[in-house]
Amino acid sequence: MLLNLKALSEPSVRLERTYPPSAFEATDEFTVGKPVELVCDVEKIRSWYQLAGHLATRLQVQCCRCGELYDAELDVAFNLRYVSEALNTGTNDVEIDGEDLTVAFYRDDQIDLRQLMSEQFYLGLPMKPLCQEGCRGLCAACGKNLNFTDCECSIKWRDPRLAALDGLLKEKSSK
Ligand SMILES: [Zn+2]
Numbered sequence: 001m002l003l004n005l006k007a008l009s010e011p012s013v014r015l016e017r018t019y020p021p022s023a024f025e026a027t028d029e030f031t032v033g034k035p036v037e038l039v040c041d042v043e044k045i046r047s048w049y050q051l052a053g054h055l056a057t058r059l060q061v062q063c064c065r066c067g068e069l070y071d072a073e074l075d076v077a078f079n080l081r082y083v084s085e086a087l088n089t090g091t092n093d094v095e096i097d098g099e100d101l102t103v104a105f106y107r108d109d110q111i112d113l114r115q116l117m118s119e120q121f122y123l124g125l126p127m128k129p130l131c132q133e134g135c136r137g138l139c140a141a142c143g144k145n146l147n148f149t150d151c152e153c154s155i156k157w158r159d160p161r162l163a164a165l166d167g168l169l170k171e172k173s174s175k
């Protein structure tokens with residue numbers, strides 16, 4: 001998945017590629033669940049390469065409340081400026097003309113598209129992935145998934161507003 005910059009036939013080319021899920025390693029946060037479609041314009045501008053496009057796929061994500069895996073459709077747009085790593089002074093003070101752009105680095109005249117896509121997956125993921133709005137999570141006492149079943153513990157009635165507060169505190173302390 002390396003894009004060879006020396007082999008670009010024109011100063012501006014469009015990439016349209018599809019990668020199988022098996023091309024991406026599963027991470028703790030997600031597994032790629034269907035082929036990844038990448039559409040990207042690559043443009044040589046002065047000393048850098050501009051990569052603008054989007055990618056679409058489906059990720060299998062773990063719900064942060066109940067732990068179940070669920071499918072999340074992902075469609076993210078990106079606009080990245082790739083600067084040669086040789087120009088990276090390590091202080092992140094690359095001139096970007098005050099534009100709101102993300103700067104990335106390439107080396108050996110190659111851009112690592114796998115790395116680009118993996119980063120976009122992370123950026124596209126919700127901060128707190130939920131399998132459904134209002135996921136009921138796991139019973140704090142017996143660990144049963146309350147989306148699927150009511151356990152004995154929950155027969156004891158609790159003020160739902162207190163329960164919601166518990167949830168908030170729990171999420172905070174697990175950070
Ligand atoms: Zn859930």
Ligand SMILES: [Zn+2]
Pocket residue numbers: 139140141142143144151152153154
């Ligand atoms: Zn229970």
